Amino acid sequence: xxxxxLPRPALAILLxxxxxxxxxxxxxxPHGATLIVRTTTxxxxxxxxxxxxxxxxxxxxxxxxxxxxxxxxxxxxxxxxITNILAVLALGAGAAAVFSALTGTIALRTRGVYFIMIxxxxxxxxxxxxxxxxxxxxxDGMAIAARSTFxxxxxxxxxxxxxxxxxxxxxxxxxxxxxxxxSRFGLMLRAGKASEAKLAALGLSPYRHRLIALxxxxxxxxxxxxxxxxxxxxxxxxxxxxxxxxELIVMVVLGGLGSPAGAVVGAVAISLLDETxxxxxxxxxxxxxxxxxxxVLLRGRDLKAVLTGGAR
Amino acid sequence: xxxxxxxxxxxxxxxxxxxxxxNVTLEVRPGEVHALIGPNGAGKTTLISQIxxxxxxxxxxxxxxxxxxxxxxxxxxxxxxxxxxFQISHVVGGFTALENVAMAAIAAGDGPFRFWRPAxxxxxxxxxxxxxxxxxxxxxxxxxxxSDMSHGERRALELAMSLVQAPKLLLLxxxxxxxxxAEGERLTELLVSLKGNLPMLLVEHDMGTVFRLAxxxxxxxxxxxxxxxxxxAVRADxxxxxxxxxEEEAV
Numbered sequence: 187x188x189x190x191x192l193p194r195p196a197l198a199i200l201l202x203x204x205x206x207x208x209x210x211x212x213x214x215x216p217h218g219a220t221l222i223v224r225t226t227t228x229x230x231x232x233x234x235x236x237x238x239x240x241x242x243x244x245x246x247x248x249x250x251x252x253x254x255x256x257x258x259x260x261x262x263x264x265x266x267x268i269t270n271i272l273a274v275l276a277l278g279a280g281a282a283a284v285f286s287a288l289t290g291t292i293a294l295r296t297r298g299v300y301f302i303m304i305x306x307x308x309x310x311x312x313x314x315x316x317x318x319x320x321x322x323x324x325x326d327g328m329a330i331a332a333r334s335t336f337x338x339x340x341x342x343x344x345x346x347x348x349x350x351x352x353x354x355x356x357x358x359x360x361x362x363x364x365x366x367x368x369s370r371f372g373l374m375l376r377a378g379k380a381s382e383a384k385l386a387a388l389g390l391s392p393y394r395h396r397l398i399a400l401x402x403x404x405x406x407x408x409x410x411x412x413x414x415x416x417x418x419x420x421x422x423x424x425x426x427x428x429x430x431x432x433e434l435i436v437m438v439v440l441g442g443l444g445s446p447a448g449a450v451v452g453a454v455a456i457s458l459l460d461e462t463x464x465x466x467x468x469x470x471x472x473x474x475x476x477x478x479x480x481x482v483l484l485r486g487r488d489l490k491a492v493l494t495g496g497a498r
Numbered sequence: 499x500x501x502x503x504x505x506x507x508x509x510x511x512x513x514x515x516x517x518x519x520x521n522v523t524l525e526v527r528p529g530e531v532h533a534l535i536g537p538n539g540a541g542k543t544t545l546i547s548q549i550x551x552x553x554x555x556x557x558x559x560x561x562x563x564x565x566x567x568x569x570x571x572x573x574x575x576x577x578x579x580x581x582x583x584f585q586i587s588h589v590v591g592g593f594t595a596l597e598n599v600a601m602a603a604i605a606a607g608d609g610p611f612r613f614w615r616p617a618x619x620x621x622x623x624x625x626x627x628x629x630x631x632x633x634x635x636x637x638x639x640x641x642x643x644x645s646d647m648s649h650g651e652r653r654a655l656e657l658a659m660s661l662v663q664a665p666k667l668l669l670l671x672x673x674x675x676x677x678x679x680a681e682g683e684r685l686t687e688l689l690v691s692l693k694g695n696l697p698m699l700l701v702e703h704d705m706g707t708v709f710r711l712a713x714x715x716x717x718x719x720x721x722x723x724x725x726x727x728x729x730x731a732v733r734a735d736x737x738x739x740x741x742x743x744x745e746e747e748a749v
Binding site: 376384385 | 604
């Protein structure tokens with residue numbers, strides 16, 4: 187039954203995370219659930235960015251913005267007394283999709299490095315807008331009213347429950363992007379990556395495909411933002427800072443651009459490095475930098491390929 | 499008289515004081531293969547670009563199947579059935595032959611915004627693609643990535659991508675450029691087999707191919723149309739011999 191809905195990598199990732207969660211629970215390691223929520227949440231955002239970069243050739247350096255928009259949706263909705271998870275997810279995803287589509291109408295007029303710069307600029311603008319929202323914490327940020335509920339039931343009280351939700355949403359996102367990539371839409375999106383002139387000669391302009399891809403990826407990043415806000419129970423402009431966008435790109439590159447599942451591997455690697463090296467020294471990013479240099483030098487044999495033994 | 503599939507009316511393209519094409523008036527009749535030849539720098543590429551929509555003419559009009567398409571861009575003209583092949587390759591290297599043909603079929607308006615079903619799981623689409631690959635002799639190579647194909651195979655693939663879109667006119671932009679002898683021969687045969695069903699405007703340097711395919715030939719010299727006529731008349735024309743064919747090329 188499950189196989190019919192989820193492609194194999196999504197299913198494998200689902201099972202691995204659930205097993206890890208079960209293990210943490212059995213071993214009495216409550217911090218494990220927290221770590222899994224963070225990892226899967228970042229993975230969710232990274233997977234959506236991987237779709238943009240891998241399928242559409244759209245290197246967004248502002249993907250933390252829709253993530254932050256999703257997080258602020260939780261905060262703002264909470265202030266108005268809306269905490270139902272379904273409503274909050276819809277608001278977060280919807281707001282992030284609209285944000286991505288609107289900024290996309292302008293950003294998509296540029297290509298290459300200019301696209302990278304303009305998405306960064308939009309994310310920074312959003313950062314400063316969020317920092318100026320005095321009613322919602324300004325640049326310090328603000329605690330959310332409460333974790334999301336399901337028609338009054340506080341089912342997300344524990345991080346374990348939140349982790350389960352995040353894992354399921356991650357698997358669904360992987361399935362979604364897998365289907366989109368294989369569809370006619372995905373084929374046209376990938377074709378657009380190759381060359382504009384080619385597509386034009388075939389009678390197609392890739393603009394609408396790219397805009398839709400941005401909106402969908404934005405929505406998924408928004409969902410990640412909703413989860414993130416629920417986990418830390420706090421929302422601040424920092425969640426949409428440029429370094430978050432950069433970290434997402436690092437996860438995507440580290441995991442390999444070939445498949446969205448690679449981004450999950452990248453997210454897990456970064457989270458584990460943060461968790462281990464991060465406690466040893468605050469300069470762990472220096473080590474990370476070296477790792478990234480190594481990965482880029484090994485281009486074509488990314489981390490996922492190394493792990494699965496596959497040659498590219 | 500039947501409406502010509504393509505009509506150029508006084509087409510002129512100037513870059514400042516430089517007139518690259520001057521007052522070119524030309525017709526491609528339904529079903530004919532019309533060759534456009536001329537020495538290097540005669541303005542053939544500039545003319546083709548104006549026909550395809552990549553360049554906007556300074557003066558004059560482009561009529562496609564009776565419709566004025568002068569103001570339309572490349573994608574809009576392509577969607578109307580004006581298919582330019584070869585000079586700008588359509589082929590996406592990372593795609594297999596079948597994916598490339600499927601992409602072309604989808605781009606021709608065959609549901610580009612279907613999000614859920616895997617594109618190649620669509621039997622009708624795959625069958626159309628496979629039939630077209632068979633036609634150009636690539637069925638054995640349908641699952642090979644285009645980047646792993648030979649230059650000649652890629653040209654055949656391009657033709658398949660163009661044909662699957664059911665074009666009304668093929669703009670063949672130097673099909674033989676850079677193709678080896680054997681592959682060029684196969685490509686020419688392929689084009690001969692299409693002759694009669696599909697009007698073509700052929701721009702080509704290889705005179706053997708031109709004289710084998712063309713029903714009529716137009717000669718462009720210094721941006722102006724010198725002669726239009728059947729191959730025998732063009733071959734006999736003194737101006738053309740002097741300006742273009744040259745003594746060593748005496749065909």
